[in-house]
Amino acid sequence: MTVVHTLPPAPDVGGPAEPLLKVEGLTKHFPVRGTGFFAPKLVARAVDGITFSIAKGETLGVVGESGCGKSTTARLLMRLIEPDSGSMIFDGELVGGELSLRDLRRRMQMVFQDSYASLNPRLTIADSLAFAPVVHGIPHGEAMAAAADLLEQVGLDSATVLGRYPHQLSGGQRQRINIARALALHPRLVILDEAVSALDKSVEAQVLNLLVDLKRSFDLTYIFISHDLNVVHYIADRAMVMYLGKIVELGPVDRIYAAPAHPYTRALFSARLSSDPERRTVAVAIEGDPPNPINPPSGCRFRTRCPMAAEVCAAHEPAAIDLGFGHSVACHLHDPASGHAEARAHV
């Protein structure tokens, strides 16, 4: 595969040991109105103080039930919305400080679930793909040539696709175009927010193969958000499990999938469907729907659905405990000093 860059890839500022992205205490609360005129103002704690980092060249999978804050996290990282607090350091440079938002958006791009809503219906595919490069100062002719090249890179025939409009293409083709568009500025980090979730399985497999190829040829780092635990296992190096605006567990996928440490992760994993009709699931792991982040429970937010909940879980919010091998969990059960009767140390 040959790659034609019209924009040079952003330089590797901090070297291989510097994380590509360091996020500290990122928080976003949304004001929401209750129903009725005198209803009190409420806040949805959509993302509530999350800290993590991502290494160059890795794929971080993000999982959790709907409403746990995955998309809000993605939009915060892209700075499509302003965080209430917290900081972001991209390759050693403070975002909003040394690194301007404009430069951040060249380095970080996003692909959404809805392939249609993400494309301007009145622009041809060629114009959609050339738009951002032209804004960033690439001459129109060169941007058009690059658009054709990008289409080939994502497995589409540029001659037939360039002049088309989004509605003339299938969902799978549109998602390939959204991926091409995300790559047009040669970013270093691509956030994929349920990017394959709406696709049929046979098309999803094609796009996953494509993402693996592009990661190599464009030297990318991915944040891969998905509700599909099998797909995250397949594509990610590390997984981050979220519950009601918090990170509850973070670590290498091989470790988390082999031995999930948080009771929520265990519940989530045991809700995976069997693919063997002779070995069906016999019991549900947790009851009830995921609660919403307005007035979340005190202490550990999962305690209202947790089979292991004890008094301490309501009194204190658990801090992240290091389990070794880059695996961490926010649960009193893993902290012998927590006062949870069943807590045990991990050595």
Added chain:
Amino acid sequence: MSDPTPLLSVTGLNVAFQTPRGTAQAVNGIDFTLARGEVLCLLGESGSGKSVTLRALMRLLPEQRSRISGRVTIAGEDLYGLPERRVEDLRGKVVSMVFQEPMLALDPVYTIGAQIAETIVRHERVSKAEAGRRALELLEKVQIPSAKRRLEAYPHEMSGGMRQRAMIALALACNPAILLADEPTTALDATVQMQVLLLLRRLQAETGMAVIMVTHDIGVAAETADRVAVMYAGRIVEQGTAAQVLKTPQHPYATGLFASTVHAGLKDRRLDAIPGAPPDLTALPPGCAFAPRCARRREACDVGQPPKIRMADAREVLCVDAVAAG
């Protein structure tokens, strides 16, 4: 299962729609039967004709714009030979349906209790009080917490999982012999999906109703089906027991679908994706509709429709390569 006549049988069902782009051949000659108490899964990707098939079984397709042929027999009655009034009696009482989107079945302006009671009164000559009692029983049966209070709730006041349960309660109000379920858990979170699937499985076992479960998800089929029919471009390309079809699929499309579904054990391996895309239903090829994407395509595939071959293990496969029972 001593009664040899199936509860439902479908023979040569075809459904075509007039569209601005031409005639879309959504369902193209499918045959299947459903025994009492059996769970059949229609498994296929979007556009393969699953929902159209289900709606044909309820006679719910728009008569002006669709052309339907073939035969559907439900409990011994020829569905398309019945007057509309008799079909209305059948709906809800003999055949009932649940959807992916509960608001397709629930009326936003009536409470859950009122809707269920109204359905019972419409189909059975019982008093309002009796219907109200049955409504409460149904909400308890679908495990809605504080069922008594929930009778008074409007659909929008419930969470997604609770609305799904309420819709199931409504569908079961008159003890139908057949439940048609169109991707009832697709929009739900994994944890809630599992709750609803286990609920459906338990209700099926308790009532002995037959179920046709439509899904694009192999996992849903594995968790629920006795038998599986894989659909592609409006045809059933493979049909057999759940274990046969899900564990040793024979049709190249079925094999491809399983190979492209990500599961544990594939990490760091390239996915065996099916190339290409499903055909345009307004321009189906004269031969096998899957042939353009099939690695085993040969001349015979493009000549005419592939034969339906009954294999030694009694499954049926629509492919020239399938080996017939000796």
